[in-house]
Amino acid sequence: MEIIRLERAQIGYRKPLLPPIDLSVRSGERLAVLGPNGGGKSTLLKSLIGLVPLLSGRLVFSNGRRPRTGYVPQTHRLDLIYPLTAFQVVLQGRYGRIGLGRFPKSSDRRAAMAQLERVGMAETAGEQFRSLSGGQRQRILLARALCGEPELLVLDEFTSDMDPVASAALLGEVAQLTDRDKVSVVFVTHEISAAALYSTEVAMLDARRGLFAAGRSEDLLTADALSRLYGQRVSLERKGDHTIVFVESERAT
């Protein structure tokens, strides 16, 4: 079932980045957003969840209301001056459900603790968020996003500060955590192999060249399509579920 859809949407801050686009996210699907730096991936992500208003076109919520959304930003965007504990950060994920001006109940606290346990960070509940490592902070932000029981989970390059092993492990955990509850996931990534492994759908875009394509991962994640997207010859080698990506130094024609 479709939960959110962009219809003939022009995205951007003042000027449209791309010609009008159509894109939909269905329940339980994982959509990877790929493209070069500065290509408009984060703008697409924010437009999809209403953080950046559309310049034209429509954002349609299929069951008549905005889906409950969990958002995980890149950790370096957060100011570490805030003296918040890991638990307090996770509890923020409930604030949309709790409502403006209302106080968290014990059930909200239990839900926050349960999410901390789910991401394996229960022992850090009382620690300062700022004193945690980059990887731990990302897990806390993931727990916060899941704490609001989202129907749509949005991850904006959330493993970009992590090494490839930790990044793959965390993406694997996201897939496990969201599969159970049929949560839809939209994630921006630079890692083509991660996109191939964890996504069911892909959106590729480069605003500088006006490129946009969306479709099933197995149809779009091809050497030709990726070479066009990055302007660099890319070849792929499949080994079981995994895809190894080779980038050649000569420029693609």
Added chain:
Amino acid sequence: MSSSISFGDFWALFGNAILAALLVAALCGYLGLFVLLRRLAFVSAALGQIAGLGVAFGFFLGSYFGLDPHAPTPVYLDPVVLALVLCGVVSAALGYVSRVERISPESLVALVYLASTALTILLLASPRIVQEAHEVGDLLFGNAVAIRREHFVELIIVALAVLCSHVFLFKDLLFVSFDREMAQAVGLPAAKLELFLHVSIGISVAVATRAIGALPVFGFLVLPAGAALIAADSVRGVLGLSVAGALLAAGGGFYLSFVESRPTGPLMVACAAAYWPLAALYRFARRRR
């Protein structure tokens, strides 16, 4: 002030001013958390100048309408009301414009600070409001020893309104300050919450400045919360230390002013500034343990 008078006489003379300073200290000690976390320290300094401009402009307008500055004035010409409106509007505008591309927040704050200071000086140089110049001077540089009853009442109303509304909105205001996008994604009205926070800081600075002067208000907004952020590791701890520190600095400033016959405003600021080395020492000692 002279130490030759008894404390009873001192209280009879300055009791309202002391209570006003304590109320301002509590209010600013609390708001200081948001001022520092949102990196608005110099916004509060610029707002103090804006409050001065509002008062000077109020007197200036009043002179055109032939109003006696020491008699009750209509609300729309009341210098404090003008300062309040101007501070609220400028504070809200600073919150919005600082997100506009090509304008650095620091340069914008500098523009507001410099333009409002220059305009205030120009207004005060007008022969129409020569008599009121000392009142605006007190406002900008601090004169915590005298407060009119109506200004005290305005301060109490604003402080109660701000503190009571923040009791309910504190968690949401902290969330939107920490991560605006996630707050928006979960459905909170982030822009409205930010506007509310900026306006509440703006109007608090306006009435607090009128009550005890721009210098101690700036000091109470920045110094106790800054020291508390060094010393404490929790939001509750920072809030508690910041409010308690500001209250102690206000009381200490008045006490030192009484025994040393020195100006009260600068002494309150000096007391608040003393927390920084103390907080740094405490942090250093804790790290070595």
